[in-house]
Amino acid sequence: MSTSQLVERPDRTTRWRLPRRQLPVLVSLALLLVMYGIGVSQYQAFSNIQVVFNVFIDNGFLLVVAVGMTFVILTGGIDLSVGSVVAMTAMVSAALLRDGLPPALVLLIALLIGPTLGFVMGCVIHFFEIQPFIVTLAGMFFARGLCTWISSSSIPITDGFWTSAAQERIRIGENFLTVGVLITVAVVAVAAYTLAYTRLGRNVYAIGGNPQSALLMGLPVGRTRIAVYTISGLCSAIGGILLSFYTLSGAPLIAVGMELDAIAAVVIGGTLLTGGAGYVLGTVLGVLVLGVIQTLITFDGTLNSWWTKIVIGGLLFAFIVLQRLLGFRKKSLSTR
Amino acid sequence: MSGWRTRLPAVTGHRLFWPVVVLVLLVAANAIYRPSFLTVEIKNGHLYGSLVDIVRLSAPLILVALGMTLVIATGGIDLSVGSVVAVSGAVACLHISRQPDQNSLGGVLVALAMAFGVSLLLGLWNGTLVAVIGIQPIIATLILMVAGRGLAQLITSGQIITINSDPYRMIGVGHVLTLPFAIVLALAVTLLVAVLTRRTALGMIVEAVGGNAEASRLAGIRARRITLLAYVVSAACAAVAGFMMTANVSSADGNAAGLWVELDAILAVVIGGTSLAGGRFYLGGTIVGALLIQTLTTSVYAMNIDPQTALLFKAMVVIAVCLVQAPAFRAKFRRRRATTGGPTAPTGEQRKEQVAA
Amino acid sequence: ANSDTGDAGGAAGDDKIVLGFSQVGAESGWRTANTTSVKEAAAEAGIELKFDDAQQKQENQIRAIRNFIQQKVDVIAFSPVVESGWDTVLKEAKDAQIPVILTDRAVDSADKTLYKTFLGSDFVKEGRLSAEWLLEETKSATGPVNIVELQGTTGSAPANDRKKGFGEAIAANPNLKIIASQSGDFTRAGGKAVMEQFLKANPKIDVLFAHNDDMGLGALEAITAAGKVPGKDIKIITIDAVKDGMQALADGKFNFIAECSPLLGPQLMDLAKKVHAGEEVPARIETEETTFTQQTAKEALPNRKY
């Protein structure tokens, strides 16, 4: 009955290993540069710095939304409501401004609605253990329904604060950025910091790695889970404000399908949908990839509607397969 | 009496109890709004009535959702079904529209075969990306979701192809033995899938792969092949749904056919009790889910709910279904009831234990 | 010609005019015909076309316009997805001295100098024309006339405007009543599904007003299946006049179509040349459109292009 087990442990330093964790992000970056290079070599105007700036200007709100989505996906969840929440925020802002509320108050209200909805969805997901897909799908219907309920046609924004925020150009030499881009950069920075340096951020990764373990390790699983949906709601709300800057209006049908773009950006950026692995920087790259694909197609200017779709699909395919082949040689650790 | 006591919790505790209750409530609400909602009559030798419409219109959704159930059971998801619907309808209608005699059965069959073949290829494509190359399903199928619709429009040149073919129309609006053919077809496919999965070992094998792919591989299951197969089946189901949808209006609209059907299908699957994480799947549940969703849509029309608020209505019902169906929600409800008397049932904790398992 | 070398606002004639055109998408047969018309007209007029498809997203369209500005095209034209929200990017175009032409749909900018002209149909008018025909038809009717309406996609400009135009005009006759109005999403399947329920809910429907032909065609099937005769038992009014719709009208299944012509191409190229040359153009140019009854449809059908 005795157990004499074995002594000593061999030196394990000889084992071959790769810095796998950051690799997908690096590969994305490299492929993005290649794509940009192709654009520059094909179209002269592509080399303007302003083209790069435009990618940021035109995708800022998507980026902010995708950053929020990154939090959710890192926990292994998903948030389908983002597109509708973006539209709802823009719609509510436009409607309130039209009714003559002061811009500061409008901003406050608009920035509260998204997180509140996110919070409620998070609570439902956590306490009633309903799958995030369904809860956020209901949230998506709800927010979109609210948009058309507020107004079935678009509402222009004429408020002075909004217009100046929208049309202010921050000159950098010949080129310019918008206020929206600065806000976007700030959101990205805060998000990256949160994920890397706060307990909340690290708990997000832990839950994505293995929720049961996280629970048994005594981490605040429920609180964190609710927090990520709230954060996603907040990001969507900020995205909605940015979009209302961008379009100076609220339209009930805007940002339809944005959730798919956001999810695509997050995943292209190397984040695992099962959760637990990924970076905000990857998401930034993912959004840029989508933006550059769109820009390439516009610059080309010969594709008709269906070819546009097919080419977008084809470029996505090429990018993802290349990333896959270069990035993960071995099946990356699955944490189902 | 005692039989009642023991059977009642078994019924209310059943996975499908609450979705069915909500379904019945929806129908009841419609009936109150307009009593003739429940009327089913024979008109021109066909069954005719709102209820028949609901079942007929949910036939394509049932098909798509069946395929989706298998994909989800393997732990995946298929966003491209809507595009496959559009492509299959487009190919079939294009071929028929080029026939000198659109009513020739042979021509229609060739068209169906061609469209079915193309769809299988699309399914194979999805399956390859997921199972062989190892791309995450949502992204792998997103590619085809975007490109496939482009493909459908390419096939139709962006136009709506109108056809005038009685055999083809049959698929969408025809009748056999007073029953709409679409219902019969959906029923047949359902039976086929049910037999294929439950009378053979396929169902269990799919569940094993979805539950733990690596363990299944080590148990000698060709997990990749099964995953691939699921996507092919999903595309095949979507193809038939595509025939139905285009035959319903005798025209192929590359842009609108099957738009957002993937969301409805996923919703149906989840309402039916299949987890998006993969593993156990429930075909019966999926069908109830699909019926529920179609009833919801039809209710909006039938009760003439203002289109501006229709989405809010839909959101409310979806939330209600999910809440009432969630074991955790019911457990909370039950506990409260239990404290005010009545025996404590030691259930409801199931979910929590799964978390800890 | 290389678009990159053409400088903004440069003298006409030294090079091919480059026109950047941003289309809404390809969401309907109407839209596709519109795209084809623009492309063909551009080729014919010797204008280099930079075509972009926005996939029904305003974001994409704004992006496309920005990129046109970067590429320094000579003229920008676009069919806005929604009415509002264009000021910022149009200002950028104005600063880059690139003239802008709107097609098909209007924008609601207060600043009318942001674009040169708007070429397109008047949706409100289309709704009104439909109503006027109906008023004429039902002049002698004594009892109430029950109308059901199939709306376009909720929130879209054509749906809003056609509903508005129609609704306002029929107010002239208190007998006319819209008893049900529901969105059919501009699709045949939608039109059919909604109409099926309309038919079951309302024993007496006299008139169907559909915001486009496709929904009308879908509804047609539902009406037939319910054992009623379209065009007789239920009068059908639609908008657009695409080929299938015209056929139905000629066959006596529809009763009236208000045309909404997608063939804007030649007019657009004309305008592009004019604004590029710096000529003044009227701020609003309506598409040449007409209406069709069963009789006129029969005559027009053989030479319809779309």
Add this chain to the structure above:
Amino acid sequence: MSDTNPVLTMTAISKFFPGVRALDGVDLRLFPGEVHALMGENGAGKSTLIKVLTGVYGHDSGSITLGGETVSFSGPMQATEAGVSTVYQEVNLCPNLSVAENIFIGRQPRRLGAVRWRDMRRRASAVLARLNPDLDVGELLGNQSLAVQQMVAIARAVDVRARVLILDEPTSSLDTDEVKQLMRIMRQLRDEGIAIVFVTHFLDQVYEIADRITVLRNGRLVGEYPTAELPQLALVEKMIGKDLDALERLDEQAGRDLAAVETGTPVVEATGLGRSGSVEPFSLTIHRGEVVGMAGLLGSGRTEAARLFFGADRADHGRLAVDGRPVTIRGPVAAIEHDIAFCSENRRTEGLVGELSVRENIILALQAARGWLRPVPRRRQDELVRRYIDALSIRPADPEMPVRNLSGGNQQKVVLARWLITEPRLLILDEPTRGIDVGAKAEIQRLVVQLSDGGMAVLFISAELEEVLRLSHKVAVMRDRQLVTELANDDDLDADRVMRVIAGGAEQKDGTRQ
């Protein structure tokens, strides 16, 4: 000791799962400064009792007091905050985080709210150094072996310095040295006044460290005894509720006759089989009715070598012959076709499909081999499953129970049953007795003997040398991912000699067969 007040008491705890009474009126008293062993067979309710304590499960009746106050934790977070620190049975950590983070997550060192990574890594190294000196704490945990993961879990729990420390089978994957380290730390903590609950199936370890023992059987409390007053034999009898003849008999069987089996063509013959980056090429033959033991340190490559036989990983060197005929094994499917079976050491990730029932898990491999078109008839399934539930005494004996609800040891038996019903000719067992109670361990050992007597070839991997020596005809020793030697299990082979070989002693040359 008992004159002080208990720090923790659990009184009359009952816990029902649908269809299972996991705990029925169980008491547990825990005093500061003691190591308290919680003993019982697989499925006795040990892990459940612990999970009830920390609030993972609610309990149906009974009460818990901690430090004199009645408590009822809603979850592990509350329990941790109240000073109850736990290592659960199945290693519960996050594979996607680094080792350091796994130790510190939830209580990372911070400055102004920002996690101080460098500080954390330094402290993690310090904590781990007490258990295992050479480990890069920046590595992903998922890349580490089960043993390392178990140590990380222990390090995490130990570092908290709680009032109560609970260790549910912490040593199942550890080697002797690591166990020693752990014991040292446990003593140290005990001396600091911490109360420790210790669950293990290794009786030696219990007698080495425990002050008192609580025994559970079938969810009921058998009793609480001071270790000194309960002889080992009596303990086992209390645990299994019957006497121990069966176990004794097996002990005699040590040393088996190699010559008797080594005739004819080997069932499997590996020549220069290897996989770059994982196992150096090695040769090994296994005959009909032969049990080949594999010994070696943790991480020496036993598992990886075994996986090559089964095609779980594909070999890139060498050849494999079955019955003398060369075969290519591309994957498990091919291996199974050649009647090879493989019981993975990692039952949770590589063995079971948690959601499926016991029945489905058991017939999975058989069904896979038949193909999906030919389902195993339901009657035959029931019969097979019933037979093996009985043979391996899987508890609860309900074939329709989802396998994830079974206790750890019973899950292991399910995996074993899966392979036994395929009637393989070569059965590869990787740590089949890990986490299994004494009784069941003896059952499994007897089963191995029985199967090999019946002609089955067995490749037996275990961290317990006694077990290997008792069962095998010959022992293959691995070191540093090389097969260094094969030792015939004759009379002069003993644990000491094997250990010398493993340690790289002189034996290597002259000890080689032939």
